[in-house]
Amino acid sequence: MQLSSFLDRFNEPETLKMAKLGRELRAKGVDVIDLSLGEPDFDTPEHIKEAAINAIKDNWSHYTPVPGFPDLREAICTKLKRDNNLDYKPENIVASTGAKQSLANTMLALVDDGDEVIIPTPYWVTYSELVKIARGKVVEIKSSAEQKFKITPAQLEAAITPKTKVFLFSSPCNPSGSVYTKEELEGLAAVFKKYPGIFIMADEIYEYINFVGKHESIAQFDEIKDQVIIINGLSKGFAMTGWRLGYIAANVDIAKACEKVQGQFTSGTNSITQKAAVVALTTDLRPSIEMTKEFARRRARVLELVKEIPGISCPEPDGAFYVFPDVSYYYGKSDGETQIANASDLCMYLLNVANVSSVMGDDFGEPKCVSFSFANSMEKIEEGWKRIKTALAKIK
Ligand SMILES: Cc1ncc(COP(=O)(O)O)c(C=O)c1O
Known part of the structure; x- marks a missing residue:
């Protein structure tokens, strides 16, 4: 065959x-x-399951808008303000069938043949494969246990070439568990500021599973916020892996591009999951x-x-x-x-x-x-x- x-x-x-x-x-x-x-x-916590049961009873059974229901996109903005002090509008948000789809949409929206995507090692297995799917080239930055598997601004700058299009990382990191501090992110942000054509895909799916304190997002630095695509989802923090809900927060052009990609692959994600996600994101985090x-x-x-x-x-x-x-x-x-x-x-x-x-x-x-x-x-x-x-x- x-x-x-x-x-x-x-x-x-x-x-x-x-x-x-x-x-x-x-x-x-x-x-x-x-x-x-x-x-x-x-x-999955009871109150989220209840919300899903209610959504079924209330007949939320039709196709959904490609980037997600308006109330879900609002709820994601509310969460980003509450947890991360970040200002986004619903037009910046695209909800997807898991953070994996959010990553795939973004990669396909940004990367052209031969574009370089910098990924610090170790990284989540799917990252390099999505780059290959988009016909990009993976450029690894080697980190080590001695540096707690985190890279320095100097390492970042040394990896950048005229072909660099995207920098992709997770914090907290799967698999190393490393978490970048605000100061460390600030150092990386200072490098990105010099290269406005580089986009930063910041995978924050493990945001809540943090043993050292407060989660810091690289999107908090205003001078590079437009270059950042936050990727997050409900799988890990709310024990909702099977429900399939991920999202991005990004500048409007990137959000629209991701919506276009998703419109031909899957359309809007599951209606019941979206209604349950509104409750998950805006109520009891205990x-x-x-x-x-x-x-x-x-x-x-x-x-x-x-x-x-x-x-x-x-x-x-x-x-x-x-x-x-x-x-x-x-x-x-x-x-x-x-x-x-x-x-x-x-x-x-x-x-x-x-x-x-x-x-x-x-x-x-x-x-x-x-x-x-x-x-x-x-x-x-x-x-x-x-x-x-x-x-x-x-x-x-
Ligand atoms: C770093 C990282 N990003 C994204 C995902 C995908 O999450 P989702 O279940 O929302 O597709 C995973 C799942 O293992 C992950 O470890």
């Missing part, structure tokens, strides 16, 4: 591949502990705060458990729900049967021997590391890390 060459341009998400392998093993009766998944293990407290408890425990294992270490994640240790100590070693050459071998070894799923760092741009989620119960985390410790102890 002759399928299109488009399919060869990009890879399947590694995170979903690992989840699939885990599910297949589980179907064979193996007790797999999933430390690969990027979603809260909590249920459930989200409680979830973050629980993530903080698990994070503290996981950091203790990581320390018990020789040869691996990671910076403390300041946000999101992953640890991203350097595991390269085990490369070139073996348990007598299985040779571990790289992160992929290590993840497969952990899956087959410890029955724990994780995600190799290669697809995050950091081949020395592996990502382990702590969006799982404390019991599963304890058991999962116990198994990891036992399995890694056999590798000499």
Whole structure:
């Protein structure tokens, strides 16, 4: 069968591949502990579910405006003012089927053949693939554990060329958990001010899952605000991954361009989800705060458990729900049967021997590391890390 060459341009998400392998093993009766998944293990808060039930009863069952219902776009503006002290109008907002679609719309709206997109490592697996889909070129800026996986203004400036079109990053970051401070963002903003033709895609989906205090958005610096596209959504902060609601806040021209792209792919996102999202964004945030407290408890425990294992270490994640240790100590070693050459071998070894799923760092741009989620119960985390410790102890 002759399928299109488009399919060869990009890879399947590694995170979903690992989840699939885990599910297949589980179907064979193996007790797999999933430390690969990027979603809260909590249920959606009751008051949001109620809003969705009411929306169904009230017959919100028709096509929706492409950029979202007016009240949803208003609610997103209210949230941006309340949480981030940012002024946006509904015309700046486009709601989509998950932040993933918001990222895809924006990439397709901004990037032309050969345009360079700067992405600091480590980055979320989908970023590089969206660049390839848009026929852009990925330019990585290598960060390291020593710099808490954050880049400096000098590194940014050194990566910029006349072809640079977009800078794309997440804070809090998946997978490293690093969170940029206001001062650090200010330093990057000072560089962007010199290059008004560069757009900044700021993925803030983990905004609420922050263990160090207040979330800072790079859009707060007025002199570059027009260059910034905030990407956010309800998946992580409100435990609503399956509901599929993401959004952008951007200058009107970019918002209109994203609306045009979305108008031909999916149209407006799910009507029921949008009505529930209005309630989520404008009412009681306590459930989200409680979830973050629980993530903080698990994070503290996981950091203790990581320390018990020789040869691996990671910076403390300041946000999101992953640890991203350097595991390269085990490369070139073996348990007598299985040779571990790289992160992929290590993840497969952990899956087959410890029955724990994780995600190799290669697809995050950091081949020395592996990502382990702590969006799982404390019991599963304890058991999962116990198994990891036992399995890694056999590798000499
Ligand atoms: C950094 C980052 N951005 C965006 C997304 C996508 O979120 P959504 O479920 O809203 O599509 C994820 C999901 O894992 C993510 O980790």
